Amino acid sequence: MKERIQDIIGDNFVGFYLHGSLAMGGFNPKHSDIDVLVVTDKPIRLAEKRNLAQFFLDYSFSPYPIEISFLSKKQLMDWQHPCPFEFHYSEHWRERYENDLFQGTYQYFNEVIQTDPDLAAHITITNYRGICIEGKPIDKVFPKVPLDDYLSSIMGDYLECIENIAEDPIYCSLNMLRVLWFLDEGVISSKQEAGDWGQRNLPMKLRNTVKKAAENYADGKDSWSFEKFELLLLRDYIAGKVQELLKNENPLT
Template identity: 60%
Template sequence: MSFDWQTCPIEVKNFILGIQKEITKILNDDLVGFYIHGSLAMGGFNPNSSDIDVLAVTNKSIALETKRKLAKFFLNCSNSPYPVEISFMNKKQLRDWQHPCPFDFHYSEFWRERYQDDLLRRTYEFLNEDINTDPDLAAHITILKNRGICMAGKPIAEVFPLVPRSDYISSIVGDFKDCLDSIEEDPIYCTLNMTRVFWYLKEGVISSKEEAGRWGLSALPKEMSITVNKVLGCYTGQKDAYEFENDELVMLRNYIFNSVQNLLHQSGTK
């Protein structure tokens, strides 16, 4: 079963409110706002498999020692029980928009071992004062402005810029290209993500992965419905696992790829 913020279990709400409270303390009240995007904002959150997607904004850049405190906190709380993906940006980085967007600190489970090693060895390979950029932020911010939730602080419209459509497309197409190579290894994520890119380019709809899958049932050729149904069943937890044949995944991938290429060509986007 899928949830949004209003319908999700109280354990999920308390988990997120606890994160908000703790990072406010770590940042010494420098938090401008704390915002939810992704599946929990759009109604496709599955407590057994979904990430909790958050953006946080500060008044000023985050100091190195504060980054280390944040890393320690997220190493303890993420995956206990819900995985967290969060990016911290400051007001100047958002005011002077550029793509890829710079950020001060990011945590996701992908970074767990790197941060653990830096903290254990007191090294600075990943926890340092470098300013990094993330092309995914153009997509996160676009989704936030369209369907996100302000949990604390200033309203979304006051804090986040309007991301140019070309930057949003660049962001989602980058992930789309990765999925072309990975669909056989991760058919659930890749099928749903590729489908929502197709839907956006075709009709301008910003959707969750689950919404895109349901759209795909009617919009994709009928011979692909069985595959999409299996993907949705796994994603929503109705079925633990299905067997996917390589041929069915390749057929689906090739159809969506060709459709997306045509739409990009028609719009003048490469």
């Protein structure tokens, strides 16, 4: 993947960085994406964006899904939240790119710079636990994301999980635990690590629910089922703790 990206963008390449579960040792072949950030020296040309899209349409899910964002040095240097980006691919974007390429249109291939609130979290994870595969060192490329921006980024997903825990119990339970652990101890974790932490630290009445979520995530199967009441009990406990911790001091100090 890295070599093909370099072929497409040429000497515009600055670095290739892993973040997410693969970088943190929690990659699960049945659930996880390969999460990547690529930094460029200058903006990416339109023809290069189309070539990148075609490449990722072919490469993603061979065998694992790819989530990747390209950012220029200037976008990182002039930090703002939500962060702008040059190009993004994930499976959520597949149909959009397929339609543009097939029809020869430019609805998603254009010079308009878009922003992504998730990048504050991705860059923070890269700073703390990312891996530089090639290019300039992480601390020479990525800015220190303000805590308020990181919290804004992770809380967006967290609030969706509060609403959706009964529909998506594994992802939502583990993701909410990641937020709680960060606020409680300043730890940036994978979902698997957060599940292990929850089994050690939550009240006994909640640990079995966390155990089921963690084991279902680990084996990629729905070996355990959930009752709605136990998920709501877990949700309400975490939500109460999160609200309490948000009133306290910076969790990273």
